[in-house]
Amino acid sequence: MSITSGTILAGVNRLPRFSGVRRAVWSYVRSAPGTYLWLTVLFFTTVALHHMSPEFEQEFLRQRSTNLHELSRHPVRVLIASAMWIDGGHWLPYALLYSVFHARAERWLGTWRWLTVCVASHVLATLVSEGALLKAIRDGMAPESSVNTLDIGVSYALAGVAAVLGYRIRGPWRYVYLAVVLVFFAVPLTAGPTFTDLGHFVAVLIGLGCYPLVRGRGRLRNPKETDAVPPDNVRP
DSSP states (O other), rough: OOOOOHHHHHHHHHHHHHHHHHHHHHHHHHHHHHHHHHHHHHHHHHHHTTSOOHHHHEEEETTTSSSSHHHHHHHHHHHHHGGGGTTOOOOHHHHHIIHHHHHHHHHOHHHHHHHHHHHHHHHHHHHHHHHHHHHHHTTTSOGGGGOOOOOEEEEEEHHHHHHHHGGGGTTTTTHHHHHHHHHHGGGGGGGSOHHHHHHHHHHHHHHHTTTGGGTTTOOBBBBOOOOOOOTSOOOO
């Protein structure tokens, strides 16, 4: 195919569109710095996992896991470290989930309030679920080896943030959204629940309990509306 002046002109006309998309994406990222800094850390830790042998990976992650053994010895260290690794090693799905839930919550609440929801959901859900596991071990319902069960990941914080976002939506859509969230995390508890299933549901309840943090955080949003991306010259 020959290149004509018309072809060149058409290509030039498309450049502003791509430039506008880049600016919009960059503005969205800048509006939620905590979310995308966290995602960046998860990207590099996920890459690191893919360079480990399966045997080394299991032992490496176990030392950064919020299992009963590590929580009893290094509680603060493992509570932080466990939130910096993705169970399963697939980063792209979390990039999408973080953009849909965490970024929206951070833009709405501000970085510190969003971070408070994340920390509360991650820490409290971990302690409750591991406490339930400890009781199960003492009651003979779980083996002693469960004290070393691998428990890493960012899903408790994600569940809590997904729940608190319900307060961002106008009724009656709010109740539909919250019903979906509650059912999604409650169903696993009805058939062969694990301690992580309990943790996810507790994280949702903690997110709902963060209502005092959302007061006065702007108008409620209709799900049919599209969020406006702040311009480049406005600080998030």
